[in-house]
Amino acid sequence: MTFSLSRRLAAEALGTALLLAVVVGSGIMGQRLSGGNDAIALLGNTLATGAALVVLITVFGPISGAHFNPAVTLVMAARREIGPLAAALYIPCQVIGAILGVWMAHAMFAEPILQVSVKSRGGGAQLFSEAVATFGLIATILGVSRFRREAVATAVGLYITAAYWFTASTSFANPAVTLARSLTDSFAGIAPASIAGFVMGQMIGALAGALAFAWLLMEKPAHEKS
Template identity: 70%
Template sequence: MLRSSARPLFAEFLGTALLLAIVIGSGIMGRALAGGNIAIALLGNTLATGAGLVVLITVFGPISGAHFNPAVTLVFAARRDVPAGRAVAYIAAQIAGAVSGVWIAHAMFGEPLIQVSARLRDGPGLAFSEGVATFGLIATILGSSRFRPDFTPMAVGLYITSAYWFTASTSFANPAVTLARSLSDTFAGIAPSSVPAFVAAQLIGAAAAVIVFNWLLRTQPAAEVFRP
């Protein structure tokens, strides 16, 4: 049993670590090359993250499901697709991987490994944005896995790419990512005091998506199917 669970847990750890290395590393690189233009820096950060997600989900999806996100794991646990014990283990692996990924990015760019972000991301608008971003992410995962499972990696990557730009918060949409980014005082960082509101909004958004899409995607008896 331990051996059979080791590979998925390591996949969640490694995949989340690589995701955070992409998020933080591309933020550092983008800001360094943008010449003070924040829009260009964000664009570089966005494209790297979206493209990286497509690859990571494609590679790790067959091993662990490629959640890389406690909100996603909790959704699948609530739908009874993942046992509770495995969900807890996944979340622990994701958080450990996220922190490790931040340190990897810092090491690559010669930054101090241990940091605390001073970048405040406060206000009801930003928190609401995280609820919307996470609702959309869960909707993307549930809808694409139901109708086009082979397209799920691309769908998630494209959604996050768009959500970086249409949400005021730049779409963290992931409690492990949010916590880990508080440990990086770089372009992609978030102050620790801003983390609780983001995480609460993410969990609320995920729960709302489960309620809505459990109804929308419910298989209807033949007698209930609409016929024009």
Template identity: 70%
Template sequence: MTLSRRLAAEFAGTAMLLAIVVGSGIMGERLASGNDAIALLGNTIATGAGLIVLIQMFGPVSGAHFNPAVTLVFLAKREMPPRAAMPYIAVQFAGAILGVWLAHAMFAEPVLQLSHKARDGLAQGLAEGIATFGLIGTILGVRRARPDFVPVAVGLYITAAYWFTASTSFANPAVTVARSLSDTFAGIAPASVPVFVAGQLAGTVAALGFFGWLLKEEPPS
């Protein structure tokens, strides 16, 4: 595939992912009558299911990263050149923001917003580090053992991580920045973004080191 087609796939896929995340959050909150657990459950199911489909849809074209952390891992592993990785990251951020705006438009919300939902504290950053560590590990481990199962594995992992992490597992810098532009159920206050992104990058580095060592193929002795 040409780089332009790969970038188009990353842009469209990331936009659709954020439309799912934010749109299902709005729908869940409206239908749950104040029950945050029910709203989160609806948000979780839609996100996990959507990820499986989007990775299947766009994976053959771009690899379906939809996440700067994932792109940085493949850059570090030298499976992707910088001339492709940097544009990937740029379109992921742009697509994520567009997806948030589309979700707002679908639900007749103001398109331009800023979140007021604070998600502060070191515990939140730790949660994002763990969430991202697990996501990268899922991709690297399952990709080696059962590449065809990666879409399902990623969708299931994120579904679980919504509930076992204190942060509800953003695990994605582009998603984090885009969700700061939504004052809805899925939003995050802009002031909370740095600790989330720091946790995500720390989790990415830790996963790259640990799983790089764990899955390294040793020459026969």
């Protein structure tokens, strides 16, 4: 079934909004209930985000592809799995949806709607972490969709759940998420000054993942097979 472009754009905006509501809302809840134990707060944030990704990709995947991420959209456009016009429109919808999702979380927890984060996440290790996190995300999407497309939602949710803990940056792996999280001074926040480094790392990781898996998944011509 093919959905109209307007419905696909709405799905990207709504799905990204719900994702950020989960990321920020679970961070606020985790921080409030953890008694100052950041490990417990991060665990709650992680489990909620991973579970929500499985659900959101399952729901919105058949409509828009459930990118929720400009890096994913750019990779899919480069692979010609989405047209240039749709890709150009997906990205602002993802950014707008992400910001609305942050504000939604603030409203649910009676926090000031308009905020700016002061949590610095700078340094080369953080940039490298985002490159690794985004490489792994692209690898998960491309590899699993090639061989078991029905398992993409679960695989992405599990990967992000793991990446929250094995990367120093807690795996933002998404430029729209990064920008939106600068607008919350909560557990999930990132200072605006740290955005450029994170996005640079994410784009490097996405490019590396796309190139690596374009090569890995390329089948040999029939006459060359042994």
